[in-house]
Structure formats: structure tokens, C-alpha cells
Amino acid sequence: MQDIRNIAIIAHVDHGKTTLVDKMMLAGNLFREGQNLSNQVLDANDLERERGITILSKNVSINWKGTKINIIDTPGHSDFGGEVERVLNMADGCLLLVDAFEGPMPQTRFVLQKALQIGLKPIVVVNKVDKPNCRPEEVYEMVFDLMFSLNATEDQLDFPVVYGSAKNGWMSEDYNKPTTDITYLLDKIVEVIPAPQKIEGTPQMLITSLDYSSYTGRIAVGRVHRGTLKDGMQVTIAHRDGSMEKTKIKELHVFDGMGHQRIDEVECGDICAVIGLDKFEIGDTICDIENPEPLPPIAIDEPTMSMLFMINDSPFFGKEGKFVTSRHINDRLEKELEKNLALRVEPFEDSTDKWIVSGRGVLHLSVLIETMRREGYELQVGQPQVIYKEINGVKHEPVEELTINVPEEFASKMIDMVTRRKGEMTSMESQGERTNIEFDIPSRGIIGLRTNVLTASQGEAIMAHRFKEYQPYKGEIERRVNGSMIALETGNAFAYAIDKLQDRGKFFIDPGEDVYMGQVVGEHVHDNDLVVNVCKAKQLTNVRASGTDEKARIIPKVIMSLEECLEYIKEDELVEVTPKSMRMRKAILDHDQRKKASRQ
Secondary structure (H helix, E strand, C coil): CCCCCEEEEEEEEECCCHHHHHHHHHHHCCCCCCCCCCCCCCCCCHHHHHCCCCCCCEEEEEEEEEEEEEEEEECCCCCHHHHHHHHHHHCEEEEEEEEEECCCCHHHHHHHHHHHHHCCCEEEEECCCCCCCCCHHHHHHHHHHHHHHCCCCCCCCCCEEEECCCCCEEEEECCCCCCCCCHHHHHHHHHCCCCCCCCCCCCEEEEEEEECCCCEEEEEEEEEEEEEECCCCCEECCCCCCEEEEEEEEEEEEEEEEEECCCEEECCCCEEECCCCCCCCCCCCEEECCCCCCCCCCCCCCCEEEEEEEEECCCCEEEEEEECHHHHHHHHHHHHHHCCCEEEECCCCCCEEEEEECCCCHHHHHHHHHHHCCCCCCEEEECCCCCEEEEEEEEEEEEEEEEEEHHHHHHHHHHHHHCCCCCEEEEEEEECCCCCCEEEEEEEHHHHHHHHHHHCCCCCCEEEEECCCEECCCCCCCCCEEEEEEECCCCCCCHHHHHHHHHHHHECCCCCEEEEEEEEEECCCCCCCCCCCCCCCCCCCCCCCCCCCCCCCCCCCCCCHHHHHHCCCCCCCCECCCCCCCCCCEECCCCCHHHHHCCC
């Protein structure tokens, strides 16, 4: 029996988790001599690299002094909670990574709470102690208080703490005495994290994640809970709905470094990949062929946000994307449901080309849209809506815990903005020149808040939020007050026309861009919508006059990311997403029909 440690890594966005894993893999001699070491191995997909966040959880394993350490990466953002809940089931302990200046953040708290509930043993790593004005001692106390408030057991509260800098590649027991490598941390993992218990009996394995290979099809990944799985063994799959299905394991792989390695049998406690099963979902159990005993399936939190997805029906339909029909989009959403546990998809009121897609938050849904867009899909999405619940006859809505960290002089502005959106301040403390403010705010109030907070704080604010609970409905919230500027006709936008309209508001288009009737081309300075003709060319006459030929001076357009567009649009507007562009538009394009609809 090989000596094994299964460990999950928990950290807030940008606290150095991926860097640390790279260094651990380096210590386990996973790279060839002279191989490029600077790339972040775990955040391999393009979206993860651009945003600097972990979205999909991945597994790697290293060998340290004869012990196999399985490292399981967890997403830090609460919108990907569906990922977190399944992944932690495979671990026996967790590494909690905190920044020596910022301390534990709300999103860390979310994952840590799940880990402590399952009963994982924590090791705390205070990272980035080489930063100026860091405060490792205080951060250690903050972590202790946090664990205490999350009802950690006495054994969990008796956690070892390791100080160091993952970037510079050292870990030590005292932050004033840097070492030369991260040996101290790896030794601590082997010493403190319990080895998996060996449970005798018939085999059991809960499928906690999916892998896919174009060569062998879908692969089930999980941790063997009891007994031994063998290559070519006859097994039963116990589905979530209680049905049983007999099948055979074609191949068994274990994680070795960053890849897989084929093996004859896997004992309980190790994490493995099973190839050759036909129909299975996350949460099913692979068990004995004669006496199947399923394990309890994974409980997943409910979605709190929903959005309308529909096919692209704008005048520019099909110009840039490869997959544009309702069949394409429907198949893609069905495929996403297989591995994205916290997602729900329902057809919209008997329509074949509209779907209601529900998820954990705006980020969760926007990552799906962005992924589809890069794969060549064209679609349109509506404004994110909060999912309400009826509890004891009272309408309830999701409430989130919001933390804003800003320089002191902007604190009053932040409080004013959040309270207008029905937020309630729960605590406020100053840390040096910055202030940390915590609120409880309805999820509706967070939609569109980030852009305003960054503008009001000159880009200095750090904002994070996580779902807390459902509370009674808080009343109406005023949304964006400015109206939209809408294109009058389809054509090419002229600099001459935009120049003459600049005092009417900010533009989202550049001269020379194609626009269509009903497209939102800018933000009006007043609260009503304004229809403008940006395709109007200058009338050329043969009469000269002084002062008629000034050149057009154009202010650069406002560039918005996908999340900002989703948070910006009103109820009667949609975002059109294609592989090359994002446009905002009115749901009803024709100006006269919009007037008729608004009268009814």
C-alpha cells in the first residue's frame, strides 16, 4: 500500500495559489531539466489566464520522499461553488493560502466553510511575506478568528502555520528567517495531513468530476472510498435517481505528475480516472456487481441568478459565428449541463429558440457565454434576473455579503452607493490608510455596482461578495438612470455625425463601424432614450464659406467587458454576443413598434 496524502488548496483570487503549486511540482521533480517553469500549469485554459482566476478544478500529483501527494486545485470564487463542493470530497486535508497583507477574504471564507464542514484538517500558509507593509502576525490571528467563527473543531483550530513567499520559492516556520526552498511545507503536509483510512469491503467510488478525451470518450474521476478497483472489473453504477446499471471498467488510470498513468488496480484512498463507462453523471457511485451499496450523492447549492439565452436574430446574424441555429445552442447547453453542476437550463414558455439559464451569479453565467463565444457560437442574452422564492407565503430574495476595501477618503461614497441599493452596513474597520467595509446587500443590488464603485474610487476599490441566504424582499431598487442612444437606421457610422452628437452623451462605437437600426450606440445624458442618426454624411455643396470645414474631433468610445454589458442593459435590451464583437440592442428594433409596445 502506497503512502498517500490528498490535499485541496484554498485561496482567494490572486493570493498566489497557482504559483505555489508550480513550486511544489518543481520540488517533486516533475519538469525536465531546462524546461520552461514560469507558466502556470493549473490555469491552463485561456479564460483562466486572462482573468487570473481558477474556474475548473484540476488534479496533479507529486512524489515527495516516497509519499504520493495528490494536489487538488479549487476555484476561489463563490460563483463556482458547484466545482468546490464536489472537489473537497476527494481530499483529507486542505492548505489555506492567505496574503500576508490582505488577510482572509470573503471568497476564501466560502470555500473554507465547506472544507471545515466536511472535517478536513487545515494547514495555513501565510504567503507574500516579502511584500512591503505586510503583517503576518495579525493575518495569522485573523485566520484563527475566522476558523473559530466558522465553528471549527478543536483539532482543526490546532493548525500549523507556515510563512513564506511562493514567488521567491521559500517556506519557513518563521517569516524573519527565509530558507532556500519549500521543503518545510512539504514535510509539514506529510506530517500533519492524515493518510486516507483503509476501509475493507466491496469497492465504492463516488464520481466527483468528469474528464473528456476525444479518443476514449467520457472519463469518470473520483476517489476510491472503499475496497479496490481493478482493470477489466465488472461493476454496477448506482445513479442519483436510484436506478442501477451493470457495466465493465475498460481502463484504470492514476494521476502522475500532470498526466495519467495506466495501472492494474487502485486501492482505497487514491484518486483515479475510470475509462470505458457509458452513462454516468457526477454524483453517481461505482460499486460492487453483486451487492451494490451507493454512497450519498453530492449536495449542491441552488442557483440564485437566471438569464434569458436566445438565438441571434439581429440584422448581422451569421456574419461571424459558425454555430448560429437553435439546435447548435441547445446541444451546447445540454453538453455544459453534464459537467457544470450548479447550472440549470429550461426552455422558455414553449419557445424552441429561447432558454432560461440559471447559475450561481453573473460571473458564473458570463464565463459560460464567453466560452461559447470563443468556440464560434452566436447568441443573445437578456438582463440577469434574481431568482425569488416563496417561503411561508412571503416573497424572499437572495442576499449577499459584500466587502469593499477602499482608501479612507472614498469610504463615505461607498456607503452612500450601497445603502441606496438597499444594502446594510455590518462592520467597518480601518487598516492603515485603507478602510474595510462589510455590507449585507440583495443580489439585485450588486448587478451593475462594480463599475460604479470603481469609477467613484478612481479604480482603487477591491470588491468581493458571496451568497449568504434568502431574506424577505427589500423593496424596489433604482437601476441606471441614464437612457440609451439608439441608432435610427442600418449603415456605416460617420465621424461627422458622431462629432455633432457628442454633447448628447457617451458613445460605444467608433466611426466606420457598421450599426443596425435599434442598436444601442451610446448612453444619453438624460434619463430618456434618444434615437440618433449616426449614419448621416455631410452634405457636399460647391459653395465655400469660412468655418464650415472644421475637422471632427471624436472622443474615444467606451469599451465594456461582457460582465459590464450584462450589468448595464435594461429590461427591454439584449446583448448580442458573437465570436468577434459584442453589441447592445433593443429587444424591439423598429422605432415605431417600440413606441406602440410602450403604450400598451
